[in-house]
Amino acid sequence: MPATVDTHVHVFERSLPLAAQRRYQPDYDATAADLLGVMRPAGIARAILVQPSFLGTDNSYVIEQVLRSRGAFAGVAVIDPGMGAEDLATLRRAGIVGIRLNCIGGPAPDFSRGVHREMAERLAAAGLVIEIQAEGAQWRSIAPCLPQLPGPVLVDHFGRTPAGDASGGFEALLAAAAETENLWFKFSGPYRFADGAAAGCAGALVATVGPGRVVWGSDWPWTQFEGRYRYTDTLDWLARWVPDAGARRAILTTNPARLFGLTAFAEQ
Template identity: 45%
Template sequence: MVGGSVLARRGAAQDGPETLQAVDTHAHVFRRDWPLADTRRYAPGYDATPEDYLAVLDAHGIAQAVLVQPSFYGDDNRGLLDALARAPQRLRGIAVVRPDGPPETLKAFAAQGIVGIRLNLIGVADPDFAAPSWQRLLRSVADLGWQVEVQAEARRWPSLLPPLLDSGVRVVADHFGKPDPALGIDDPGFRHLLSAGRTGRVWAKLSGSYRNGPGETGERIARAALPLLKDGLGLERLVWGSDWPHTQFEGVASYDRVRAQLDGWLPDPAERRIVLQETPRALFGLPAGRVPT
């Protein structure tokens, strides 16, 4: 079991000005006593509480963060909202909602720090974005200035991106856009994602490289993808996320390691400052400057 003291353990993280201003744009919190969704692929056997995560941020000098609703809670966002209420100046959230939910819910969520919705499409079919319920939801998301964060295999981007972009929303691709491990950066779907950079409304998260292939495969793909993402989307459309607490990959990932990876991917401190500070604050509506802990 992963205990809170282990989750918050400090290692070799940097403590320079760039880290003290940094934003972690992808993390999850959960408790085993929170109600699980009826349909789910996985549920962890340990707690990763809001208090644990805030301790991790403090231990690594990370100023602010974005919490993403775990798929195993479905559209029950109560745990996420409770976490945001604990540090409203420091945290923002990405919720999961039903397309037929009332628009008033989104407005209430916005007042509580939610800045977007998540579509975790691993193992499920593409949504019918042409359906009236989806059209209404996407219009509301666009009106709020929110984003739609998508986790899906790269081969699906050619079918997912056009209707999302046509709706006027901003799209954020999880985990480098998830190219096929066997194809890497030659995955046609990943190339489609790059081509959508010309719209100025597509972002990518530099996170969870271990989710894109076993062993060193994910790291190799990440290093090869970085220059293409910089060229196709631009640094102003890239953000970093720890993917804490690295569910199902706890044995191969740690906060120190994933933070250090970014230094290898982007050795230029000026580029890291854009990815760690400027871009995420603009995208997620976070206040500038270091937030007291």
């Protein structure tokens, strides 16, 4: 049967070299063994390890964990936008299935031209998903360009922007999603933006985009929000956001397999 997939977790050790520019650094370890110890009892078979922002573009630890996992994990890397096609192909062979752009606290990337548009074209050719973490007004400049990109784009954490926000960011994402089937949404991290906003975003997305372009992530170990949640809490949230059992099953299984091209990875 199709495997259940958690599409957003982080693993790291406090001894790893940290990026010079960082907003946060952990004082604890969150290892692959720790992750398996919480996700497997909850019925989650596979996970996608997302490179933490505080490790910068050194993806070696995530890649090591992916390769050692014997198919339990795939990875999402952080790269310099100018990375060439050969290096991207090497990442793909190592089990990397996506590239993440974390725009929080920085400028919104311009996908209409230049280095980010060229990067998007190389990523599509390499079979890699673009994951974007942004918020608010950033989406007003990013979202209109997304329908023109050649490959899939995944919006992290509902877009971290409430429906009806003064920025219009969430509505800009909805408008872009109406123009392309390549725009996907990750239901995760409701605590990373306004209280209660995730439920409103989830309802709007399921009603307008449909559950077929939604994936789920636990966001374990909840960096900067550690100790407040249990892994099973995050599945309970999904059940409230998506009451329909069939839609929820697709979000946990066939949707991530289709988005990330996890053909072999999707079978238990």
